Amino acid sequence: MSKSKMSKVSFENTEIAFKAKSSSDLKKSYWLFKLVGNNVLVNLGPTLLKFAFFLRLPIKSIIKNTIFEQFCGGESIIECKERIQSLAKYNVQTILDYSVEGESSKENFDLTANEIIKTIELAKGDENIPFAVFKTSGLARIELLEKVSSNILLNENEKKEFGLLKDRVKFICQKAYDLDVRIFIDAEESWIQNAIDDLATSMMRKYNNEKAIVYNTLQMYRWDRVAFLKQSYADAENGNYCLGLKIVRGAYMEKERERAQELGYSSPIQKDKISCDKDYDFALAYCINHIDKISLCAGTHNEESSLNLIDLMKENNILKDDKRVYFSQLLGMSDHISFNLADKGYNVVKYMPYGPVKLVLPYLIRRVQENTSISGQTGRELSLIIKEKVRRTI
Numbered sequence: 280m281s282k283s284k285m286s287k288v289s290f291e292n293t294e295i296a297f298k299a300k301s302s303s304d305l306k307k308s309y310w311l312f313k314l315v316g317n318n319v320l321v322n323l324g325p326t327l328l329k330f331a332f333f334l335r336l337p338i339k340s341i342i343k344n345t346i347f348e349q350f351c352g353g354e355s356i357i358e359c360k361e362r363i364q365s366l367a368k369y370n371v372q373t374i375l376d377y378s379v380e381g382e383s384s385k386e387n388f389d390l391t392a393n394e395i396i397k398t399i400e401l402a403k404g405d406e407n408i409p410f411a412v413f414k415t416s417g418l419a420r421i422e423l424l425e426k427v428s429s430n431i432l433l434n435e436n437e438k439k440e441f442g443l444l445k446d447r448v449k450f451i452c453q454k455a456y457d458l459d460v461r462i463f464i465d466a467e468e469s470w471i472q473n474a475i476d477d478l479a480t481s482m483m484r485k486y487n488n489e490k491a492i493v494y495n496t497l498q499m500y501r502w503d504r505v506a507f508l509k510q511s512y513a514d515a516e517n518g519n520y521c522l523g524l525k526i527v528r529g530a531y532m533e534k535e536r537e538r539a540q541e542l543g544y545s546s547p548i549q550k551d552k553i554s555c556d557k558d559y560d561f562a563l564a565y566c567i568n569h570i571d572k573i574s575l576c577a578g579t580h581n582e583e584s585s586l587n588l589i590d591l592m593k594e595n596n597i598l599k600d601d602k603r604v605y606f607s608q609l610l611g612m613s614d615h616i617s618f619n620l621a622d623k624g625y626n627v628v629k630y631m632p633y634g635p636v637k638l639v640l641p642y643l644i645r646r647v648q649e650n651t652s653i654s655g656q657t658g659r660e661l662s663l664i665i666k667e668k669v670r671r672t673i
């Protein structure tokens with residue numbers, strides 16, 4: 280990736296980055312990231328946590344006051360409200376992300392759909408919550424999505440089940456359209472993604488006639504996504520609808536590679552990080568060059584990618600607060616990017632995961648693993664916190 284030359288935004292300013300954190304919050308984050316940097320603890324953590332819940336040990340409040348508080352907004356929408364306000368003070372907006380994973384009954388899929396509807400209702404008319412989001416795997420069984428993605432014929436029961444999934448997705452997107460709230464459909468594992476892409480495309484065709492309400496997600500760690508991006512654009516041109524796209528690198532790299540090797544097919548993942556970065560850059564430039572038709576959100580913690588998007592906006596005379604371009608990071612991570620961008624007037628929105636502590640554990644474990652130290656190095660989040668602690672002399 281080429282170093283950005285034009286952008287005047289710097290992510291070095293930790294005073295702005297941690298504005299929303301009191302000194303005691305900052306110290307708490309310091310200890311948390313220090314612990315998280317410990318490989319042994321992190322490797323043992325998931326097993327210990329499951330065991331502790333199994334034994335009904337009173338660990339919920341410990342988790343809630345530590346990792347949960349760092350990475351989640353609350354256990355319910357109401358609990359998130361304070362956090363939404365505290366971000367909004369600094370022009371950082373929120374996407375409420377109901378992060379319960381691994382449910383597999385019809386009742387739970389309906390409950391999840393209803394929960395997403397509640398997030399859309401809350402977002403209605405609230406400029407601090409410009410988007411809603413859902414994962415298709417929260418609304419249907421993985422095995423079903425896998426069959427549909429591989430074009431395997433469904434039996435009668437499965438056809439009904441798939442019909443129910445389509446109803447849930449339509450119900451959510453219709454609500455988003457009616458209440459004028461944009462909605463992201465997250466990208467997931469490649470073996471279920473064809474089904475998700477098809478659903479997302481049909482929803483965009485239906486609801487994106489005037490502007491992008493429904494957004495699909497593209498994972499640029501897949502080598503086939505540039506072609507898919509161009510095809511999606513051609514489809515939108517032909518179908519006369521707007522394309523909504525969240526551009527990410529992708530979260531399931533190891534799992535993808537392992538499965539491909541295990542089952543003996545060629546991996547859908549790029550050969551190296553440079554190729555992934557190159558396609559990420561390409562996708563941002565492509566979206567900006569087709570901004571009349573495409574609305575985009577760069578879901579990234581990568582500083583260069585964020586600076587690159589700023590430059591692209593400048594080169595194309597796109598205003599900082601143009602609603603067709605958003606930057607997005609996860610709550611509790613890369614505040615130096617989010618808060619510095621928001622301070623300069625760009626549209627920034629944080630994914631705010633929420634849900635009962637026990638049920639969001641898989642999400643929390645992923646965040647912790649992402650922040651584990653690599654060969655003993657101090658992680659980026661921790662370095663930034665240390666810099667701000669020194670600045671505040673605390």
Ligand SMILES: Cc1cc2nc3c(=O)[nH]c(=O)nc-3n(C[C@H](O)[C@H](O)[C@H](O)COP(=O)(O)OP(=O)(O)OC[C@H]3O[C@@H](n4cnc5c(N)ncnc54)[C@H](O)[C@@H]3O)c2cc1C
Pocket residue numbers: 464465466467496498500527528529530531532548549550551552553555577578579580581584607608609630
């Ligand atoms: C707001 C937001 C929304 C997100 N939504 C989704 C989503 O819907 N679906 C999803 O899958 N992920 C999603 N993610 C996660 C995202 O895909 C990345 O895993 C994460 O953001 C790290 O990538 P990065 O761009 O921030 O930074 P970087 O640190 O620059 O990139 C790390 C990423 O690069 C890729 N990579 C690393 N090494 C290699 C390699 N050797 N070869 C090829 N690729 C490599 C991997 O994707 C890895 O995660 C989201 C992230 C954010 C911030």
